[in-house]
Amino acid sequence: MSSPFSINGGACVAMVGKDCVAIACDLRLGLQALTVSNNFPKIFQYGDVFLGLTGLATDVSTVSDLFRYKVNMYRLREERNIAPSTFANLVSSSLYERRFGPYFVSPVVAGLDPKSGRPFICGFDSIGCIDFAKDFIVSGTASEQLFGMCESLWEPDLGPDDLFETISQALLSAVDRDALSGWGAHVYIVEKDKVTKRLLKGRQD
């Protein structure tokens, strides 16, 4: 009931397509059953890599700020953008640093490998154990519903447009069955040299 992971609510999902990836999140911020804001995005862009964070809202902000700092420092030091797999390992080691006082977040990473162009997605638990996936990653209070939607809607090698449709329907349908998520969504479709961000209004009830 008052697990730090479900105080504020929220949902996030990432999917692999053909030469593209998608990542989407809801926009709700609440206190238990009360909705405080419907403008709280949970996806953050660092160069060519995307990070989705669900869980305790304060840690969503803290962790997203922390990685903005770390990725900017990486870019200055190495004079290049961080690759998704490198970033995933950075997330993992940074979260494990807080092994005995963790950030209450369930991160999701999505992006295209800059060298091969291959889609990359993965998820984490709050202490940094990486969950690599070939298909989709879900996180947040609607994760069970998202698992169901993704299992039934996702198929291999979806193009960018079909992938957008799939991830959007999966997210919107999942959050409709979760009292703590919803109230609009952000959807990112990442292609080789194009990123499309769409705002879904969603049900406002």
Next chain:
Amino acid sequence: MADRYSFSLTTFSPSGKLVQIEYALNAVNQGVTALGIKATNGIVLATEKKSSSPLSDPSSLSKISLITPNIGMVYAGMGPDYRVLVDRARKVSHTGYKRIYNEYPPTRILVQDVAREMQEATQSGGVRPYGVSLLVAGWDEGVMPDVESAVQGGGEVEGEKKPSGKTGGILKGGPMLYQVDPSGAYYPWKATAIGKSATTAKTFLEKRYTEGLELEDAVHIALLTLKETIEGEMNGDSIEIGIVGPPADHLLGVEGVHGATGPRFRKLSPQEIEDYLTNL
């Protein structure tokens, strides 16, 4: 009481010089010559193993060291100082990189870390500068120089991912060769030498170096250059060669592991060196 005060010994002379660093360079210039040559497909590091006595056992002396699977290092100057730097370089490549990103640092990042260590010894209290110059050779994943020049030449291939110039970055891959000095300054080279006969060796290299060199040619030139400067006899035991080349999967220790690639940096065995010498 005296230990409460710890001033840096490296202080400016009125003319603006840091003489302690110049003395450190003098130590380097008395050291045994070491050289490095960059080829299109690799790098060679070479040096002489000088033994002062016929009783010494050169097979257990090693002057060229592996830092990461793709990066190796050689020195001219003080051996003990070099060992400290090798330890620091190996350590920082893990604590400052592998343990964070689960991959080894690119050559330039490692060089910067070692150079920082050397610079700090010129500004900290209670220490003296390192009495060595280093040659660091490594292979970086990234866009190969020939591919890059083809893209810049306007011959853009449809469907080929071009490097994003967003950060003006070093997406540059392939062989990298750096020299690091006691001051902490570092320089990228195509070919260079450090130590006692550095000037002679560099003049020789200027004559023999050509663009588009293959690794085998580079090893050949390295031996020829060494021959110019060497004092003793040249054989598999008296010289040391390290190469950065294609992944040496036979050094992996296992076979059939998917995605595993062997180290690119390896030292040549005395037998391999002898083989090169007979073909000289």
Next chain:
Amino acid sequence: MEVLLGITGKDFTLIAASKAAMRGATILKASDDKTRQLNKHTLVAFAGEAGDTIQFSEYIQANAQLYSMRNESDLSPSALAHYVRGELASSLRSRKPYNVNLLLGGVDPITHKPSLFWLDYLAALAPVPYAAHGYAQYYCLSILDKHHHPDMTLVQGIKVLEMCTDELKRRLPIDFKGMTVKAVTKDGVRDIEFNDDKVVKCA
């Protein structure tokens, strides 16, 4: 039973806080001001554990003022909100965290855009058009959902605020002794006369 309310409109941000200073079931004071001005265009209202509220809000007030003196320019409400969040977030994982909920409102000194930030003791920060803290949320947010409009004038804003306080008087079990109401506009922070003596009959 402390009440904090915030409403943004066309060119203003309204901040209101209950006047009752309470300790347990006892009202110690009926003219408490639970707000602090951070700079010319920014105001915070706070509620929570007795010592923490004043201690924390005056700490951020002092730092905001120090910034203004050093740099001869004010931080924007958004910048201050993120600063306050950072302080609260590091406090959250300290030995003794501050237990303070805040509303931070203001108008941007350059663009004159009004803004309001909702911030709880966990340092969860959200930019919002209108907000409340504590039990007031359950009574007022639905009223604000229905009657708020981003292009409201100050007079309309005060009217909606009155609808909220009326409802609170009607439903809250304890008298909160009326509201301190302040409006932030491009000209700075202004006290708003608010009729606390209006009697609201319960249904």
